Amino acid sequence: MKIHEFQAKELLKRYAIPIQDGITIDKLEQAEAALDQVQADLGAEQFVIKAQIHAGGRGKGGGVKFCSDRASAFDKINEILGMTLITHQTGDDGRLVKKVMVAEALDIAQEFYVAITLDRSSGKDIFMVSSEGGMEIEEVAKKAPEKIVREAVTPGLGLLGFQGRRLAKALGLEGKQARQAASMFQKFYTLYREIDASIVEINPLVVTEQGSLVALDAKMNFDSNALYLHPDVVEMRDLDEEDPAEVEADKYNLNYIKLDGEVGCMVNGAGLAMATMDIIKQVGGSPANFLDVGGGANVETVKNGFRIILSDKNVKAVLINIFGGIVRCDRIANGIIEAVKELDLNVPVVVRLAGTNAEVAKELLSNSGVSIISADHFEDAAHKVVAVAKGE
Amino acid sequence: MSILVDKESRIIVQGITGSEGSFHAEQCLEYGGNVVGGVTPGKGGQTALDGKVPVFDSCAEAREQVGANVSLIFVPPPFAADAIMEAAASGIELIVCITEGIPVAQMVEVKSYVEQTGSRFIGPNCPGVLTPGAAKVGIMPGFIAKEGRVGVISKSGTLTYEAVDQLVREGLGQSTCVGIGGDPIIGTTIKELLEMFEADPETDAIVMIGEIGGSMEIEAANYAKENVTKPVIGFIAGQTAPPGRRMGHAGAIVSGEDESAAAKKQIMKECGIVVVESPADIGKTVSSSLA
Numbered sequence: 001m002k003i004h005e006f007q008a009k010e011l012l013k014r015y016a017i018p019i020q021d022g023i024t025i026d027k028l029e030q031a032e033a034a035l036d037q038v039q040a041d042l043g044a045e046q047f048v049i050k051a052q053i054h055a056g057g058r059g060k061g062g063g064v065k066f067c068s069d070r071a072s073a074f075d076k077i078n079e080i081l082g083m084t085l086i087t088h089q090t091g092d093d094g095r096l097v098k099k100v101m102v103a104e105a106l107d108i109a110q111e112f113y114v115a116i117t118l119d120r121s122s123g124k125d126i127f128m129v130s131s132e133g134g135m136e137i138e139e140v141a142k143k144a145p146e147k148i149v150r151e152a153v154t155p156g157l158g159l160l161g162f163q164g165r166r167l168a169k170a171l172g173l174e175g176k177q178a179r180q181a182a183s184m185f186q187k188f189y190t191l192y193r194e195i196d197a198s199i200v201e202i203n204p205l206v207v208t209e210q211g212s213l214v215a216l217d218a219k220m221n222f223d224s225n226a227l228y229l230h231p232d233v234v235e236m237r238d239l240d241e242e243d244p245a246e247v248e249a250d251k252y253n254l255n256y257i258k259l260d261g262e263v264g265c266m267v268n269g270a271g272l273a274m275a276t277m278d279i280i281k282q283v284g285g286s287p288a289n290f291l292d293v294g295g296g297a298n299v300e301t302v303k304n305g306f307r308i309i310l311s312d313k314n315v316k317a318v319l320i321n322i323f324g325g326i327v328r329c330d331r332i333a334n335g336i337i338e339a340v341k342e343l344d345l346n347v348p349v350v351v352r353l354a355g356t357n358a359e360v361a362k363e364l365l366s367n368s369g370v371s372i373i374s375a376d377h378f379e380d381a382a383h384k385v386v387a388v389a390k391g392e
Numbered sequence: 393m394s395i396l397v398d399k400e401s402r403i404i405v406q407g408i409t410g411s412e413g414s415f416h417a418e419q420c421l422e423y424g425g426n427v428v429g430g431v432t433p434g435k436g437g438q439t440a441l442d443g444k445v446p447v448f449d450s451c452a453e454a455r456e457q458v459g460a461n462v463s464l465i466f467v468p469p470p471f472a473a474d475a476i477m478e479a480a481a482s483g484i485e486l487i488v489c490i491t492e493g494i495p496v497a498q499m500v501e502v503k504s505y506v507e508q509t510g511s512r513f514i515g516p517n518c519p520g521v522l523t524p525g526a527a528k529v530g531i532m533p534g535f536i537a538k539e540g541r542v543g544v545i546s547k548s549g550t551l552t553y554e555a556v557d558q559l560v561r562e563g564l565g566q567s568t569c570v571g572i573g574g575d576p577i578i579g580t581t582i583k584e585l586l587e588m589f590e591a592d593p594e595t596d597a598i599v600m601i602g603e604i605g606g607s608m609e610i611e612a613a614n615y616a617k618e619n620v621t622k623p624v625i626g627f628i629a630g631q632t633a634p635p636g637r638r639m640g641h642a643g644a645i646v647s648g649e650d651e652s653a654a655a656k657k658q659i660m661k662e663c664g665i666v667v668v669e670s671p672a673d674i675g676k677t678v679s680s681s682l683a
Contacts, residue, residue, distance in 0.1 A: 118496060120576045120606045123503045155504035196497050225469065226495035259634065270574065271548020271603060274629035275671035278653075281632045282670055290633070323550045323557070325519075325533035355553060356533055378554065379672035 001222045004052040006101045007236045008200075008218035015191045017184060019215045020206075022103030024052060031077045034102040035070055044104035047073040051080050052099040054241040056219070057087030057136075063097060066105060077102065098240055106214060111204035112171050113137055113148075114185070116192045125153040127189060129167045133204030159189035173207075180213050195233060196226030245311050252304040254293060261286025263389050264309035264318040264347075266302070268293050268327060276321045279378065285386035288315045297327050302335030306343055317348045317389035319381055324355035333361035337368040348373060348388040352381035394523040394568045395543070395588040395595070396486055396512070397425075397462060401527050404460040404484075405430045406467050406475045408440045408447060413466035416490070416531050417441055420464065423534045425527035428458040451482035464520065464529050465489040472516065473498040480509040487579070488529050489515035499577035506579065513579030519549040519571035532556075532569060540565015542678060543589035545582050546601035547574040547608075551629060551671070555599055558675025564682075567595040574603055582612035590620045597623045597682055599674060600665070602656060604630035609656045617663035623681040626660050627668045628653040 006024040013019060021042055023034040038044045047070070051063030058064050063085040067073035077100055086094035111133030119126045130148045132140045140147055149170040151163040164182030173181050192200045201219040208214060227234050239247050249256030255270065259277075263285045267273035270292045277287040289309060293301045302320075309318055322332050336351060352375040353361045365372055373388065375381035397403075403420065407413035408430025418441050421427045429446045436449030448454040451463060463484045467475040472491040479487045487506070494502075494516050506513045514521060520530010525539040531549075537556050542564050546552040552571050559566065570585055572578055582600050589595045598620070602609035609628065616624050631653040657667045668677045 118500065118576055121608070121611065123500060123577055125500065155501045193497055196495055198496065223496045225493045226497065228470070229495065257634075259632075267550075269548060269550030271546070271551035271601070271629050272554055274603065274633060275548075275551050275554070275627075277632045278629060279671055287632060323553045325536075325550065325553050326531055354557060355536060377672065379670065382672075 002054045003236045008220040015187045022101045024101045026099045042104040046105035048103045048105050049076040050101040051097040053095045055089035061085050061087035107209035108206045109209050110207040113203045114205045115201040117199040127151045159186050196223045198223045249308050257290040261288045262316040264288045264315040266305045266320045268322050279382040283382045283386050299335035303339040306339045317385050319385040320351045328357045329353040329361035330357040333364040340370045350385040396521050397523050397527045397529050399526045401462045402428045402460050403462045404454045406465045420528050423528040429454050451479045455482050462486045469493040473502050477505050480506045480511040487513045488520045492517040515573045517575045518573030522569045538565040541596040543567050543595040543598045544569040545585045547603045555674045562675040562679040583615045600626045602628045610659050613660040613663035624665045625678050626665045628656045
């Protein structure tokens with residue numbers, strides 16, 4: 001789960017980490033009051049207006065603007081609120097900006113990159129810093145990998161004091177600033193661990209002309225397995241930033257991801273679901289979605305799965321590929337029959353059932369009278385569904 | 393011989409009094425495995441599976457009283473990390489955790505803890521281990537597999553069943569099938585299992601089924617190049633997955649170039665692994681590699 005910059009900054013504040021502060025609004029009518037407050041509370045004379053969307057590259061896309069006075073700040077709020085922001089992470093459709101942060105402008109002397117995430121191969125969290133702040137870190141990793149300095153965190157111990165000092169030194173900080181940075185890094189890690197983040201990225205962390213260290217931007221992702229421990233984080237979820245069909249699927253515990261092809265897929269298990277998408281592509285089709293109905297698939301899951309797949313108007317045919325282990329294929333077959341009858345399907349459905357009670361299931365399907373194309377094996381199913389999707 | 397589990401394994405089920413735990417414990421027993429008891433804190437002294445096995449309060453008691461050396465875990469996510477560490481602390485030799493949804497940060501600590509004990513840990517969020525004809529420690533449908541000489545290693549559940557089914561259609565049985573799970577932190581890697589299958593005189597060929605995300609397949613491939621003499625047949629799921637999206641398994645996120653299916657397949661080929669392009673050709677390819 002992702003959150004907005006302004007929400008991530010609220011979390012940083014809780015850990016006493018200095019941030020570039022501001023007020024987040026979702027209506028133009030709130031602009032004057034927000035500017036008043038940023039002026040009064042933060043003493044700001046200049047402003048930065050920042051679009052709040054769940055995607056990176058906002059600055060380059062025109063969603064972050066510096067304003068040297070109040071009047072231009074108002075204009076920029078007007079311009080950014082409601083704009084469709086296109087960045088390298090949003091895709092070509094872009095994202096409608098529904099919230100902007102009216103932030104204080106700071107005088108920046110230096111910019112750093114700071115991030116914490118899990119390194120899967122070592123099984124440890126990695127704390128990374130780079131003196132090349134503000135840039136895209138992927139670029140730095142490619143062009144100057146030596147400029148990214150890493151510390152592995154020992155599980156259970158957190159980022160140790162000397163590790164924080166080592167990182168501060170790597171950024172070229174000295175004296176009081178180095179001490180401040182080192183203790184700030186330890187707080188970052190404590191925050192990361194306590195809120196079960198999967199990534200915390202501060203890009204940039206700046207040194208102001210006045211010499212203070214401030215988080216200018218913040219990006220956080222959360223481990224969905226741990227959300228049950230953090231109801232306050234769950235409250236920060238912004239459904240406007242997610243695909244409506246994916247939100248709907250989530251309600252039924254279905255794992256759905258919309259893609260742009262024409263063959264809808266319903267599969268049990270994530271690996272088999274990915275393999276099904278792969279084989280559709282290999283035989284000349286294109287998958288419309290990833291949908292894992294999970295281990296406990298039943299009549300209701302199949303029905304809901306159909307509804308969600310068919311909410312995508314690009315879908316021209318549906319492939320159901322179930323390998324029944326614990327799941328019994330006859331139950332799935334009944335679900336398919338009921339769903340087809342009830343939902344008044346207008347696209348062809350190819351069904352491949354294997355494993356537990358597959359033979360009984362096939363008989364149920366062929367005796368049901370519903371129009372379903374039955375497939376014998378994996379490849380056969382892919383060929384059949386791609387053919388019908390193309391109207392052959 | 394097989395790897396990890398056989399007829400001699402003395403299996404306990406942690407969470408045996410829960411609905412999942414009791415259902416699958418029964419299935420493992422029916423398959424012929426040596427299920428010797430269960431653990432549910434607070435229910436020690438009772439019995440489970442219609443009186444067939446004793447329930448203990450702790451793994452240590454199960455180890456002492458019935459000589460348990462393998463534990464299968466169905467404990468719900470909030471208590472699963474503790475259950476794994478308890479098993480490791482009690483000297484259980486093989487721990488298989490089926491539970492899905494354990495917070496990743498807890499798994500980081502669990503992995504580090506278990507590594508300091510002598511236990512081997514498989515999972516979490518996996519279908520477990522099956523040695524056809526001998527023992528099932530997990531949730532794989534036993535009837536689809538048959539005894540034989542192909543070792544199977546997989547990150548995915550149902551895709552494992554698909555591969556096993558294809559092997560059986562080709563007349564090929566399995567020595568042991570291991571579902572390692574697709575989470576970001578798992579106990580046993582593909583590389584470690586390649587090592588075990590290479591050393592197993594009853595395994596002639598090894599199937600490894602990977603996914604996008606992580607670098608485990610690459611580590612395994614590099615290991616195989618120098619150390620594995622048996623044919624290794626590999627498949628990577630998720631060739632069509634869009635970058636940056638999570639595909640069900642928490643680990644299956646394509647975040648960098650090296651974690652994509654294409655990159656993994658390329659390195660696997662360079663390391664001498666027979667890479668299967670279509671998921672429908674796994675069985676056939678193993679068959680021709682052994683011919």
